Amino acid sequence: MPFNGSKSEGRRSTMKVMLVGEPGEQRTQLKTVLAALIEPELEIIEGETATAANLSENVAAPPAATLVIVNGNEEAALGFLQSQALHSPRPSLLAVLTARSAGLMKRALRAGADEILFWPLDPGEATCALLKISEARWRTERREGGVVISVTSLIGGVGVTSLAGNLALALASLHQRVALVDLDLQTGGLAVFLNLDPEVTIMPLVRLDRKLDSIQLESALTKHQSGVYLLAAPKRIEEGELVSDITVGTVLDLIRQLFDYVIVDCGDHVDENGVAAWERSEHLFYVLNQTIAAARSAWRFIDLFERLDLTTLEPRFILNRYNPSHPLTEKAIEATLARPIYAKIPTDDRTFESIEMKAQDLFQLAPSSPVARAMLELAALVMPRPELAPLQETFMSRLKSAFVTHQSR
Ligand SMILES: Nc1ncnc2c1ncn2[C@@H]1O[C@H](COP(=O)(O)OP(=O)(O)OP(=O)(O)O)[C@@H](O)[C@H]1O
Ligand SMILES: [Mg+2]
Known part of the structure; x- marks a missing residue:
């Protein structure tokens, strides 16, 4: 097999993320930004707060990160974050807030969010937050042994x-x-x-x-x-x-x-x-x-x-x-x-x-x-x-x- 000096595909596997929120403009924008990220390479699955918990449990490999949109139905979104935070092992939880209010940030963090992002999602901020997760996972996997x-x-x-x-x-x-x-x-x-x-x-x-x-x-x-x-x-x-x-x-x-x-x-x-x-x-x-x-x-x-x-x-x-x-x-x-x-x-x-x-x-x-x-x-x-x-x-x-x-x- 000739060596062509470029990183071959699939060596650093793609990271699975779940996008949770009601269907609409916000979820679409988030998905578009995530799908366009070069690093880390993502596999995106989507769900709504009512059904996403089952979805993440039933897939063969659970997501490494879950992004939860906290918008109109704040209670449902925070409730979902809370339920996910109780899982062990659990995905990294990112709350995507539609308002920059300190009160909302606190509520999301208390519900179990590991990281706060804001809508509309900035690709640079998303890359940074997701790379931190993927690199940490990669290091843990590699250190086994x-x-x-x-x-x-x-x-x-x-x-x-x-x-x-x-x-x-x-x-x-x-x-x-x-x-x-x-x-x-x-x-x-x-x-x-x-x-x-x-x-x-x-x-x-x-x-x-x-x-x-x-x-x-x-x-x-x-x-x-x-x-x-x-x-x-x-x-x-x-x-x-x-x-x-x-x-x-x-x-x-x-x-x-x-x-x-x-x-x-x-x-x-x-x-x-x-x-x-x-x-x-x-x-x-x-x-x-x-x-x-x-x-x-x-x-x-x-x-x-x-x-x-x-x-x-x-x-x-x-x-x-x-x-x-x-x-x-x-x-x-x-x-x-x-x-x-x-x-x-x-x-x-x-x-x-x-x-x-x-x-x-x-x-x-x-x-x-x-x-x-x-x-x-x-x-x-x-x-x-x-x-x-x-x-x-x-x-x-x-x-x-x-x-x-x-x-x-
Ligand atoms: N620090 C050193 N001082 C003196 N001789 C050395 C030293 N390091 C290596 N050598 C000697 O240099 C020679 C080449 O070393 P070695 O086989 O380790 O090199 P290599 O880079 O693996 O070579 P190759 O490209 O053939 O695989 C050997 O004879 C070895 O004993
Ligand atoms: Mg040698």
Whole structure:
């Protein structure tokens, strides 16, 4: 499937809203304004105060928001608001008032309205009120389960796989349940990075003829001695073609239910599969190094990413193989990108060579190295506050001991 750089349809689903009020000019105007909104995309159902309660209960998916027109028959409208406010779970309730009176506003709020709008409905105000609801719902839905972190670049060999792998190891060393997903389907670098020879890969999940369940998913994972699980890339290069963005979406939606963190190696190019992962990610890390080519590619990436219109995701730039005395400085790169560098991973050829030669991971071989410390610091940045609190001590003591060991080397 060719990637065309535009947000594909249906990924952010439409939001169902119910419009409640007597038929007439006001309801028609409201419906026209709502139907013309570009964001959020709405599915509108209509009803009258006497029948709308049944309507909202009988549809398969209840509305996310209900707009109630409070006009002539104020009692019926406020009564409807009250009855809806008692439901659990209940839609967000918006009262649309035809008069700007403080008394009426108070009565509507006391009846259970979460938000007040005025007739004639202003498209800007409606967009703002409805976007707040849709974004809050989206965040709640996404937060059900672990944190998804995508790692990508537009240039090969800058350290995408190492960063994804070492971040997973760092999080696992902080007692988190971590899965790695290899979406660099042709290269399959994560298995090599972890020194694994997986018997199973993502392929059985592609060929499923029924809904993916956690048993099937678990049987496609390979466990690393660190406790990190890998969903490996296909064994044969050509099999990668069979992995679609739909598979990626289904896998990520389920795998995040099983782990605290899911880290995705998106490789060094952009395709539909990568975008499907980004759409489900809380963090997107773009890896670059101190070369003009990497800075230029990062710039091209920013341009593309803006066109994707993933409103709640902000890519973060990570400088790998960082060398403070390099002529292309961090500041110069930040100026070029007009973006800050989120984290820096120092260059450490000796440690990386030993990792490869001795088939051990960073935290076995050099847990006190500057690279390991940088990875632990990055891990701390992605850990949500409440979760971090009990770990703060472990993390700080780990950092401290790493520092002391390093000094005494
Ligand atoms: N901070 C670092 N210091 C020294 N060497 C590093 C560092 N990060 C990565 N490397 C080395 O750079 C090489 C490329 O790293 P890696 O495979 O992670 O990059 P990649 O972006 O995934 O590459 P590809 O585009 O081939 O998938 C590896 O040999 C790795 O050991
Ligand atoms: Mg790689």
